[in-house]
Amino acid sequence: MNYNYKEPLEYILKLLVTHPEELEVRQEEEGTVVNLYVKANKEDYGIIIGKGGQRIKNIKNILTVKAVKDGVKINIHVDEEGKKESKEETPPTEETE
Numbered sequence: 001m002n003y004n005y006k007e008p009l010e011y012i013l014k015l016l017v018t019h020p021e022e023l024e025v026r027q028e029e030e031g032t033v034v035n036l037y038v039k040a041n042k043e044d045y046g047i048i049i050g051k052g053g054q055r056i057k058n059i060k061n062i063l064t065v066k067a068v069k070d071g072v073k074i075n076i077h078v079d080e081e082g083k084k085e086s087k088e089e090t091p092p093t094e095e096t097e
Contacts, residue, residue, distance in 0.1 A: 003070055005034050005063055012059055017044040032072045036063075039079045048078055 006027040014020040019041035026037040040048060049056050060076050067074045 003066060005036055005074060009036055009059065009063060013038065013048060016047050019044055034067065034072050034074050036076045037079055038076065045078065
């Protein structure tokens with residue numbers, strides 16, 4: 001494949017997020033499928049995904065224009081592990097007595 005999908009995605013997202021220095025985009029290719037993994041500051045996930053996932057879908061549509069020409073399929077995975085970890089709390093143990 002002759003095209004790097006990571007760079008345009010990273011460029012678009014850095015314009016949107018409030019913590020661009022913490023944004024990470026990784027590209028992995030599996031045959032004719034290109035997987036893009038996005039990791040960001042937990043405050044930026046809502047901005048990246050958008051209401052009902054609409055913003056990330058629109059960004060994917062932009063990248064798909066080039067992907068169709070290249071004969072590949074694009075998948076964008078937003079890694080919200082940092083967000084999930086902040087919500088998890090240690091459950092209280094019942095072994096107090």
